[in-house]
Amino acid sequence: xxxxxxxxxxxxxxxxxxxxxxxxxxxxxxxxxxxxxxxxxxxxxxxxxxxxxxxxxxxxxxxxxxxxxxxxxxxxxxxxxxxxxxxxxxxxxxxxxxxxxxxxx
Numbered sequence: 559x560x561x562x563x564x565x566x567x568x569x570x571x572x573x574x575x576x577x578x579x580x581x582x583x584x585x586x587x588x589x590x591x592x593x594x595x596x597x598x599x600x601x602x603x604x605x606x607x608x609x610x611x612x613x614x615x616x617x618x619x620x621x622x623x624x625x626x627x628x629x630x631x632x633x634x635x636x637x638x639x640x641x642x643x644x645x646x647x648x649x650x651x652x653x654x655x656x657x658x659x660x661x662x663x
Contacts, residue, residue, distance in 0.1 A: 626632035
């Protein structure tokens, strides 16, 4: 009888070690994907900071444009440039476009 219980105990220990090793292996494998995602995210930080700086510069330009268009002079300038509007009594001279771009016909 003693031989049988010794054998059973002998099988339990390697089985427990094997199950523990499998559990640890699965646990480590479950950390691979999140760790990989963290590393990829860290590598994108400089690129995203550059995009943020570009967006902030664009927003600053839009704010300046809003400030300019909030004044009567800015509205008048935009109306003249964009829509070709003139004040009453002003004369408008329309010149033909230059063929080669240097101002000569």
